[in-house]
Amino acid sequence: AQSVTQLDSQVPVFEEAPVELRCNYSSSVSVYLFWYVQYPNQGLQLLLKYLSGSTLVKGINGFEAEFNKSQTSFHLRKPSVHISDTAEYFCAVTATGGGNKLTFGTGTQLKVEL
Amino acid sequence: ETGVTQSPTHLIKTRGQQVTLRCSSQSGHNTVSWYQQALGQGPQFIFQYYREEENGRGNFPPRFSGLQFPNYSSELNVNALELDDSALYLCASSLKTGSTGNTIYFGEGSWLTVV
Numbered sequence: 328a329q330s331v332t333q334l335d336s337q338v339p340v341f342e343e344a345p346v347e348l349r350c351n352y353s354s355s356v357s358v359y360l361f362w363y364v365q366y367p368n369q370g371l372q373l374l375l376k377y378l379s380g381s382t383l384v385k386g387i388n389g390f391e392a393e394f395n396k397s398q399t400s401f402h403l404r405k406p407s408v409h410i411s412d413t414a415e416y417f418c419a420v421t422a423t424g425g426g427n428k429l430t431f432g433t434g435t436q437l438k439v440e441l
Numbered sequence: 442e443t444g445v446t447q448s449p450t451h452l453i454k455t456r457g458q459q460v461t462l463r464c465s466s467q468s469g470h471n472t473v474s475w476y477q478q479a480l481g482q483g484p485q486f487i488f489q490y491y492r493e494e495e496n497g498r499g500n501f502p503p504r505f506s507g508l509q510f511p512n513y514s515s516e517l518n519v520n521a522l523e524l525d526d527s528a529l530y531l532c533a534s535s536l537k538t539g540s541t542g543n544t545i546y547f548g549e550g551s552w553l554t555v556v
Contacts, residue, residue, distance in 0.1 A: 370549040427535050428497050431483030
């Protein structure tokens, strides 16, 4: 079984500042990793995913994440945030042979302030 | 726009009643999964259907059941509703080609309130 820990429930940040949202996972098998964003009253939108290859993954809206196998982490970063980035962000994991059954973290609320 | 549509968007039910939620997956996608997202929590996997057969189930009681139809649309049924069933129910579709990691597309969800 897999588990995901998002240590920060809320992250306030000023517009144009950099941000990092932390994600750690636990698994006894190889995994694929994902970041999803959820805007108020909406479903989940995929930001980026790590399947294999380069550990630095670039996604939509200027986000990127780095897979660190030794630290079992997959932190999400953006060098300069915008007001429109205010949303809930979820890290998720699935076993490589797990048939796309995702295990999610509890989410991090990113609040961008002027 | 993910191409995954869910209905209804909001509904209120009374404890003990039954509810059916519907999902139309993205064109060509043969795998559908359902997730429950309680307020302030991350989504939790309920079950997955692949080519009309259940293909994995999370830690949910049997009163949560589902169907997938030949056109790959799907239903989630919950019997004997409890107050704790109040949540956002998300449908997700993907193309299962034998390789996990295919992009999963989520619908906007159905908000269920049990009173």
